[in-house]
Amino acid sequence: MGTTDRTVAEHRAAVLDVVRPTAVVDVPTEAALGLVLAEPVHAEVALPGFDAAAMDGYAVRAAEVAALAEVGTVLELPVRGDVPAGTWPGPLRARAASRVMTGAPVPSGADAVVPVEEVEVDGDRVRLRRPPLAGDHVRRAGEDVPLGATALERGVTVTAPVVGLLAALGRDRVRVHRRPRVLVLSTGAELVPAGLPLRPGAVHDANGPMLAAELTRLGAAVERAPLVGDRPGDLLAALAGVADGTVDLVVTSAGISAGAFDVVKQDLAGQADLVRVAMQPGMPQGVGRVGPAQVPVITLPGNPVSAWVSAQVFVRPALDRLAGRRVVGCPVVPGVLTGAVAARPGRQRYLRAVAGTGWPLPVTPLGCQGSHLLGTLARTDALVVVPPDQDLPAGSAVQVLLPHGYADLEAEHPGRGAA
Numbered sequence: 001m002g003t004t005d006r007t008v009a010e011h012r013a014a015v016l017d018v019v020r021p022t023a024v025v026d027v028p029t030e031a032a033l034g035l036v037l038a039e040p041v042h043a044e045v046a047l048p049g050f051d052a053a054a055m056d057g058y059a060v061r062a063a064e065v066a067a068l069a070e071v072g073t074v075l076e077l078p079v080r081g082d083v084p085a086g087t088w089p090g091p092l093r094a095r096a097a098s099r100v101m102t103g104a105p106v107p108s109g110a111d112a113v114v115p116v117e118e119v120e121v122d123g124d125r126v127r128l129r130r131p132p133l134a135g136d137h138v139r140r141a142g143e144d145v146p147l148g149a150t151a152l153e154r155g156v157t158v159t160a161p162v163v164g165l166l167a168a169l170g171r172d173r174v175r176v177h178r179r180p181r182v183l184v185l186s187t188g189a190e191l192v193p194a195g196l197p198l199r200p201g202a203v204h205d206a207n208g209p210m211l212a213a214e215l216t217r218l219g220a221a222v223e224r225a226p227l228v229g230d231r232p233g234d235l236l237a238a239l240a241g242v243a244d245g246t247v248d249l250v251v252t253s254a255g256i257s258a259g260a261f262d263v264v265k266q267d268l269a270g271q272a273d274l275v276r277v278a279m280q281p282g283m284p285q286g287v288g289r290v291g292p293a294q295v296p297v298i299t300l301p302g303n304p305v306s307a308w309v310s311a312q313v314f315v316r317p318a319l320d321r322l323a324g325r326r327v328v329g330c331p332v333v334p335g336v337l338t339g340a341v342a343a344r345p346g347r348q349r350y351l352r353a354v355a356g357t358g359w360p361l362p363v364t365p366l367g368c369q370g371s372h373l374l375g376t377l378a379r380t381d382a383l384v385v386v387p388p389d390q391d392l393p394a395g396s397a398v399q400v401l402l403p404h405g406y407a408d409l410e411a412e413h414p415g416r417g418a419a
């Protein structure tokens, strides 16, 4: 196999070294879903904005009811006033209750709400079973987010609840890192796009659609280039349009190993480091910058499994950095091997596996691990990490990459780990 130039960690660091967070843009809050905050968000209103009822019921002064209880009287108060949500009440009268709705302001002077289920109503009087404690069923102003507090830190990914929080704070626009634009480009004279018939010796381009789908799912705005041939200059010609910096990253597949017609290797010599990384699949890799705009380029190997595994291990962290996120990459969880696996000398293996139920996650590597086997790749739940030179017996603790996340496992194995 020969020696390798870099460990996985070293190549990942080299990849991260060529990418920077995208420019900051001001967008409508709802368009920010999935993007990353480029500024901390300070609360210009408190949440809740005022003391409010948490239940439909009666606002009272707890001490007044307690005083009635002390002298042994029936805990009965006249009802003075109705407070629907969206109105602003006057102060609570002495020795009286106010009928309040969930979310309505608690009248000043009241400090507890007794839910309707815990009272008897008799005309315009209300009878309580026991005195409430001060604070019962009252949402305190600012208890969630105090006025002026940092409600959201820079670097937070905008999820639906973040959209909700921004809207609650009155923010209809927010500053985020622009969605990363990634050009996905397949090289290889043997390639034909899906939908067209195959001539002898040709194969359909699987990597282009697969990588485009993966990066789109991960939040990139993906652009596709026409298929690139194997003649010297073909790749540089295809990249001419991106040299002005209209994309943030170029991801290529194939043409980087030891073949006689490896166009990526030839065209990017001097602009990218083409290296052998101590992993399998995915040994041939490359990273650099192209054109006058020095657009970052990651060159992935052509075997489809190698391309996809490399996308998980190297492109995902790069996308995190481009998006302005903390670099996390593919999620990793603890797993346990259901059977023994053999290590590779000097190379870290990423074994395609199916996951069972339980925690740590039981993982069963699929029988065939060839780098060309897309059929088994499509059945893969998980990638099991086998460090170099360490054969692992059944029952070994392993790190497991979950490229599709855990939610998708749930869908495939209903009932697994249901909360």
Ligand SMILES: Nc1nc2c(c(=O)[nH]1)N[C@H]1C(S)=C(S)[C@@H](COP(=O)(O)OP(=O)(O)OC[C@H]3O[C@@H](n4cnc5c(N)ncnc54)[C@H](O)[C@@H]3O)O[C@H]1N2
Residues within 6 Å of the ligand: 186, 187, 188, 190, 191, 203, 204, 205, 206, 207, 208, 253, 254, 255, 256, 257, 258, 259, 262, 281, 282, 283, 284, 300, 301, 302, 303, 304, 306, 371, 372
């Ligand atoms: N003598 C050596 N041969 C190879 C070595 C080596 O070290 N010495 N490395 C092997 C490894 S490992 C890999 S991985 C591949 C990677 O090679 P390339 O990145 O140069 O890719 P190609 O040779 O162009 O293609 C490999 C394989 O993948 C198919 N392919 C390519 N692009 C696509 C696509 N878009 N969709 C579907 N399939 C694609 C291509 O037809 C080949 O079958 O090299 C080994 N060889």
Ligand code: MOO
Residues within 6 Å of the ligand: 279, 280, 281, 282, 283, 284, 301, 303, 306, 371
């Ligand atoms: O390293 Mo290659 O990616 O095994 O097929």
